[in-house]
Every structure is written in C-alpha cells, then in structure tokens.
Amino acid sequence: MKIIIEKEKCIGCGSCAALCPKFFEMAEDGKSHLKGSKFDPKTEKEELEIKEPSCAKEAAEVCPVQIIKIHES
Ligand code: SF4
Secondary structure, X not given: OEXXXXXXXXXXXXXXXXXXXXXXXXXXXXXXEEOOOOEEOOOOEEEEEOOOOOHHHHHHHHOOOOOEEEEOO
C-alpha cells in the first residue's frame, strides 16, 4: 500500500499536515511533503510505502485539489 501525492499541483493549504502529521509535513517550498519520501522529478510525484493508511485517508478526502491518492498495491 502506498500514498502518492502529485506534488507539483499542491497549493500548500496545509490541511494534510494538520490532519495527518504522521505522514505529511509542509516543506520549505510551501508544498506538502510525504515524510521519508523522495520527490521524483520524472513523475512530479512523491510516493511512500505504508502498512495502514490511517489518517492519510482523511487527508486525501480533505485535500482541496485532490492530489493525494492511496493505492492498495
Ligand atoms: S491538502 Fe492537498 S493542497 Fe493542501 S497542502 Fe496537502 S497536498 Fe497540498
């Protein structure tokens, strides 16, 4: 299971980091960062392997631009 964020489309509202600090934090560039992940410049995404989505589900629901995805595989 993994969390994916389309980082380039993030508008920096901070909701994900506020709701789910376990996985999300706001980076120096003002955009969301998945803790422990690396930005892939090819896909313009960040991915993080997780076991349980826990609060990431809520973060995905509240993201105003819907760029947080949770993949089952
Ligand atoms: S909720 Fe969405 S738009 Fe807001 S900071 Fe997080 S990823 Fe970016």
